[in-house]
Amino acid sequence: xxxxxxxxxxxxxxxxxxxxxxxxxxxxxxxxxxxxxxxxxxxxxxxxxxxxxxxxxxxxxxxxxxxxxxxxxxxxxxxxxxxxxxxxxxxxxxxxxxxxxxxxxxxxxxxxxxxxxxxxxxxxxxxxxxxxxxxxxxxxxxxxxxxxxxxxxxxxxxxxxxxxxxxxxxxxxxxxxxxxxxxxxxxxxxxxxxxxxxxxxxxxxxxxxxxxxxxxxxxxxxxxxxxxxxxxxxxxxxxxxxxxxxxxxxxxxxxxxxxxxxxxxxxxxxxxxxxxxxxxxxxxxxxxxxxxxxxxxxxxxxxxxxxxxxxxxxxxxxxxxxxxxxxxxxxxxxxxxxxxxxxxxx
DNA sequence: AAAGCGGGGAT
DNA sequence: ATCCCAGCTTT
Numbered sequence: 001x002x003x004x005x006x007x008x009x010x011x012x013x014x015x016x017x018x019x020x021x022x023x024x025x026x027x028x029x030x031x032x033x034x035x036x037x038x039x040x041x042x043x044x045x046x047x048x049x050x051x052x053x054x055x056x057x058x059x060x061x062x063x064x065x066x067x068x069x070x071x072x073x074x075x076x077x078x079x080x081x082x083x084x085x086x087x088x089x090x091x092x093x094x095x096x097x098x099x100x101x102x103x104x105x106x107x108x109x110x111x112x113x114x115x116x117x118x119x120x121x122x123x124x125x126x127x128x129x130x131x132x133x134x135x136x137x138x139x140x141x142x143x144x145x146x147x148x149x150x151x152x153x154x155x156x157x158x159x160x161x162x163x164x165x166x167x168x169x170x171x172x173x174x175x176x177x178x179x180x181x182x183x184x185x186x187x188x189x190x191x192x193x194x195x196x197x198x199x200x201x202x203x204x205x206x207x208x209x210x211x212x213x214x215x216x217x218x219x220x221x222x223x224x225x226x227x228x229x230x231x232x233x234x235x236x237x238x239x240x241x242x243x244x245x246x247x248x249x250x251x252x253x254x255x256x257x258x259x260x261x262x263x264x265x266x267x268x269x270x271x272x273x274x275x276x277x278x279x280x281x282x283x284x285x286x287x288x289x290x291x292x293x294x295x296x297x298x299x300x301x302x303x304x305x306x307x308x309x310x311x312x313x314x315x316x317x318x319x320x321x322x323x324x325x326x327x328x329x330x331x332x333x334x335x336x337x338x339x340x341x342x343x344x345x346x
Numbered sequence: 347a348a349a350g351c352g353g354g355g356a357t
Numbered sequence: 358a359t360c361c362c363a364g365c366t367t368t
Contacts, residue, residue: 020363032363033363034364035363036362036363036364037362037363037364037365038351038352038353038361038362038363038364038365039352039353039354039362039363039364040354040355040356040361040362040363041362041363042354042355043353043354043355043362044362044363075352075353075354076352076353077351077352077353077354078351078352078353078364078365079351079352080350080351080365080366081351081364081365084365084366111365111366112364112365112366113365114364114365114366115364115365116363116364116365117363117364117365120363132363134362134363134364135361135362135363135364136362136363137363153347154347177363178363181363182363184363185362185363189356190356190357190360190361190362191356191357191360191361192357218360218361219348221359221360222348222349222350223349249350249367250350250351251350251351251352252351252352253351299352299353300352300353301351301352301353302350302351302352302353303349303350303351303352304350304351334352334353335352335353335354347368348367348368349366349367349368350365350366350367350368351364351365351366351367353362354361354362355360355361355362356359356360356361356362357358357359357360357361
């Protein structure tokens with residue numbers, strides 16, 4: 001048996017039952033693919049169910065507000081996916097008369113849809129011969145064929161896409177694509193795969209040459225920068241609180257948070273006055289404050305470590321852009337903020 | 347070509 | 358700690 005039939009045979013015996021595999025509806029398949037970008041199935045599954053439940057059609061999604069879409073996305077990370085998802089839904093409904101793009105080339109025009117996702121939707125929903133290359137595929141191909149080209153280099157991306165295209169089963173592209181990804185996820189795992197029970201072991205170059213643990217090759221890691229965040233939790237006598245939208249570029253765009261002042265270093269409790277209040281409505285004179293967390297909460301993103309302090313500030317009367325404390329949970333926020341809201345005794 | 351963008355799981 | 362996850366967009 002050749003490579004593709006071995007994969008498909010293995011898949012038929014080992015595949016997981018997942019809801020997006022039970023449908024050919026391109027909207028549901030698209031939804032699942034966006035959710036699963038850089039996200040493990042276990043983490044994405046409850047979000048998929050929630051989106052299907054709350055937005056059963058692309059029209060429902062298009063009619064929603066971005067804030068409500070972000071709220072449902074809360075906790076999943078990479079929030080540009082949610083913003084792009086919503087924008088693409090509006091594009092399909094308003095510009096394409098609600099007809100979902102039905103081929104690789106047109107799928108690529110959707111915001112948040114790149115080569116992998118366009119190939120996945122085109123093959124799964126329309127059985128188009130378009131080879132997917134995700135993290136699983138990179139791993140399987142680099143090991144089986146013993147390829148040490150860096151998978152995140154420009155040349156590597158082209159080389160693996162070309163190889164994947166040459167291998168796909170043109171008679172059943174949907175099954176083949178599913179099979180190679182599932183094989184990478186369950187059998188050809190990143191760490192300590194059980195190669196002695198692998199159906200492809202006889203042809204696997206990495207196994208013969210003892211290169212399983214070093215393939216695939218990936219270029220360097222991103223450098224982590226440290227930042228020092230000071231959130232001002234400003235509460236007044238009528239249980240109002242300041243909460244505002246992050247409109248800047250960068251992390252957590254369009255999510256909500258308490259007023260934030262960055263500092264150059266981690267401040268001691270008595271150094272509160274060193275914060276730069278220039279762009280806030282507060283002056284350091286007219287309120288009492290305390291520090292919620294004695295030691296910094298370190299919120300780790302892939303490229304930033306956020307050393308965070310929550311300063312609790314009591315004020316007589318906040319301006320009328322403040323919101324009710326009871327309504328805080330209606331707003332989409334980062335995990336850093338939602339954890340605080342869940343734990344703080346308001 | 348490189349950097350930016352989250353959060354959690356596995357080891 | 359470190360790497361990885363059904364990657365894409367911006368610089």
